[in-house]
Amino acid sequence: MLQIECPWCGARDQQEFQYGGEAHIVRPESPDTLTDEQWADYLFNRANSKGVHAEQWCHTAGCRRWFNVLRDTVSYAVLAVYRPGERPSGSVE
Amino acid sequence: MRRNRYSIFSLARNAVSYHQDWSEAWRSPDPAASYDVIVAGGGGHGLATAYYLAAEHDVGRIAVLEKGWIGGGNTGRNTTIVRSNYLWDEAAHLYEKSLQLWEGLSQELNFNVMFSQRGVMNLGHTLQDMRDIYRRSNANRLNGIDSEILTPAEIKAKVPAMNVSSEARYPVLGASFQPRGGVARHDAVAWGFARAADARGVDIIQNCEVTGIRRENGAVCGVETTRGLIGARKVAVVVAGHASVLADMAELRFPVESHPLQALVSEPLKPVLDTVIMSNAVHGYVSQSDKGELVIGAGIDAYTGYGQRGSFSIIEGNVAAIVELFPVFSRVRMLRQWGGIVDVCPDACPIISKTPVKGLYFNCGWGTGGFKATPGSGWVFAHTVAQDEPHALNAAFDLERFTTGALIDEHGAAGVAH
Numbered sequence: 001m002l003q004i005e006c007p008w009c010g011a012r013d014q015q016e017f018q019y020g021g022e023a024h025i026v027r028p029e030s031p032d033t034l035t036d037e038q039w040a041d042y043l044f045n046r047a048n049s050k051g052v053h054a055e056q057w058c059h060t061a062g063c064r065r066w067f068n069v070l071r072d073t074v075s076y077a078v079l080a081v082y083r084p085g086e087r088p089s090g091s092v093e
Numbered sequence: 094m095r096r097n098r099y100s101i102f103s104l105a106r107n108a109v110s111y112h113q114d115w116s117e118a119w120r121s122p123d124p125a126a127s128y129d130v131i132v133a134g135g136g137g138h139g140l141a142t143a144y145y146l147a148a149e150h151d152v153g154r155i156a157v158l159e160k161g162w163i164g165g166g167n168t169g170r171n172t173t174i175v176r177s178n179y180l181w182d183e184a185a186h187l188y189e190k191s192l193q194l195w196e197g198l199s200q201e202l203n204f205n206v207m208f209s210q211r212g213v214m215n216l217g218h219t220l221q222d223m224r225d226i227y228r229r230s231n232a233n234r235l236n237g238i239d240s241e242i243l244t245p246a247e248i249k250a251k252v253p254a255m256n257v258s259s260e261a262r263y264p265v266l267g268a269s270f271q272p273r274g275g276v277a278r279h280d281a282v283a284w285g286f287a288r289a290a291d292a293r294g295v296d297i298i299q300n301c302e303v304t305g306i307r308r309e310n311g312a313v314c315g316v317e318t319t320r321g322l323i324g325a326r327k328v329a330v331v332v333a334g335h336a337s338v339l340a341d342m343a344e345l346r347f348p349v350e351s352h353p354l355q356a357l358v359s360e361p362l363k364p365v366l367d368t369v370i371m372s373n374a375v376h377g378y379v380s381q382s383d384k385g386e387l388v389i390g391a392g393i394d395a396y397t398g399y400g401q402r403g404s405f406s407i408i409e410g411n412v413a414a415i416v417e418l419f420p421v422f423s424r425v426r427m428l429r430q431w432g433g434i435v436d437v438c439p440d441a442c443p444i445i446s447k448t449p450v451k452g453l454y455f456n457c458g459w460g461t462g463g464f465k466a467t468p469g470s471g472w473v474f475a476h477t478v479a480q481d482e483p484h485a486l487n488a489a490f491d492l493e494r495f496t497t498g499a500l501i502d503e504h505g506a507a508g509v510a511h
């Protein structure tokens with residue numbers, strides 16, 4: 001990984017960024033209608049994929065904006081970066 | 094099937110033949126068509142599970158399937174700190190059971206696991222650190238767990254090399270000390286459990302990766318492996334960093350994330366540190382191995398990772414903190430550095446549990462601190478698998494707690510990561 005490409009600032013040292021966990025987890029619209037199992041799944045369960053993982057990063061020591069990254073969790077190679085609301089070009093989800 | 098016992102006599106006998114005739118410590122059998130219990134994962138926890146299943150329960154034929162070599166995962170990569178000074182009752186009781194098993198383990202296994210009760214010191218650098226330390230130490234005593242509070246002068250007397258001056262960048266205000274804590278030889282723990290399990294008939298099968306979990310009518314019936322399909326009445330999964338990967342094979346979603354965790358060792362030095370020093374605030378852990386190497390543990394990377402390596406910046410920050418605490422170490426050369434994959438739960442406590450699939454059990458989520466639990470984890474997990482019910486000591490550590498909300502919040506509560 002060493003460097004991550006911020007969609008606004010370009011490639012920067014990994015240390016400028018902060019990890020923000022799995023991407024695309026949507027907070028349920030009306031939690032009070034969920035079962036305990038569904039709420040627990042939203043709160044705690046994670047894909048923890050071995051291989052391609054969609055995740056959030058924040059450029060904390062730069063522009064301080066959030067964005068999404070597709071990363072290989074075995075090689076740690078960054079496969080794609082994309083802004084919130086966008087989809088990675090031609091891949092998953 | 095009993096192997097030759099190790100003793101002063103076997104040592105003398107083998108010396109006469111120039112140590113050429115020692116028998117193998119365990120067999121390497123081909124997998125049978127099926128077993129009563131399959132343990133997936135040949136780390137310390139998996140081997141301990143198999144050992145206690147064979148030694149204390151009557152479950153029939155047992156196999157341990159390991160995708161690489163036994164002990165090649167976190168068991169052989171950790172900084173070997175053993176202690177039981179956890180804050181909450183559930184955790185304290187579980188880790189204390191484990192510590193008590195450690196105290197008799199070399200005798201029990203007839204294998205020297207080099208368990209050395211040199212004490213574990215947890216430093217406090219801020220007022221809040223000290224409040225947490227008092228709270229935890231008092232909780233420990235109420236649970237019958239040995240714990241003392243040390244002043245900076247007492248720390249200095251025990252560890253002369255540490256900089257406890259008030260000018261230090263990380264002033265040391267005090268520490269908790271658990272005299273019964275210490276370190277053990279990680280490889281020997283894997284080998285000792287493997288040898289003792291094998292002697293009781295357990296098949297230990299290395300280079301055999303579990304690639305699928307077969308189910309029929311909601312119950313487990315076997316595993317697919319790189320060495321073919323193997324039938325099983327029960328499958329006990331103990332694969333640490335790969336817990337989510339195996340959960341996925343049974344279509345289960347787990348509250349676990351896998352992170353890289355790193356450690357490093359120095360060139361061997363003369364004795365300079367005869368206890369274990371941990372500091373959560375500055376994120377450094379250091380002890381000295383019997384060979385003389387400084388064994389230093391770092392923190393996890395925030396991102397998830399299965400690569401068995403972490404970021405260099407983590408090592409840099411870790412070593413900087415150690416050198417602030419121990420200025421005399423500043424010119425020591427580091428020999429090796431490596432990483433493991435630790436499986437972290439939201440409440441920093443393990444899952445030792447039945448699952449919605451009948452006959453499928455999981456033991457995972459030990460995160461950065463499961464080595465100390467190796468014997469206790471195997472002991473309660475063997476009970477859980479054999480009886481199809483948790484033991485009182487692990488009942489609170491079930492998967493259900495993430496639904497009921499009965500988490501056991503040891504994150505930070507124990508004040509330390511390992």
Ligand SMILES: Cc1cc2nc3c(=O)[nH]c(=O)nc-3n(C[C@H](O)[C@H](O)[C@H](O)COP(=O)(O)OP(=O)(O)OC[C@H]3O[C@@H](n4cnc5c(N)ncnc54)[C@H](O)[C@@H]3O)c2cc1C
Nearest residue numbers: 134136137138160166167168171172174303433463464465
């Ligand atoms: C750098 C570092 C320092 C640490 N320091 C400490 C410490 O000081 N004190 C402490 O208490 N704990 C410490 N820990 C944590 C401790 O090492 C772990 O919690 C503990 O070893 C986990 O035990 P285990 O037997 O389950 O893991 P492992 O030894 O990792 O065993 C899991 C096994 O499962 C195998 N496996 C995975 N997938 C499959 C599959 N599909 N099929 C078959 N087998 C599979 C793996 O190859 C591996 O051998 C540290 C960890 C690390 C990485």
Ligand SMILES: [Zn+2]
Nearest residue numbers: 006009059063
């Ligand atoms: Zn930026």
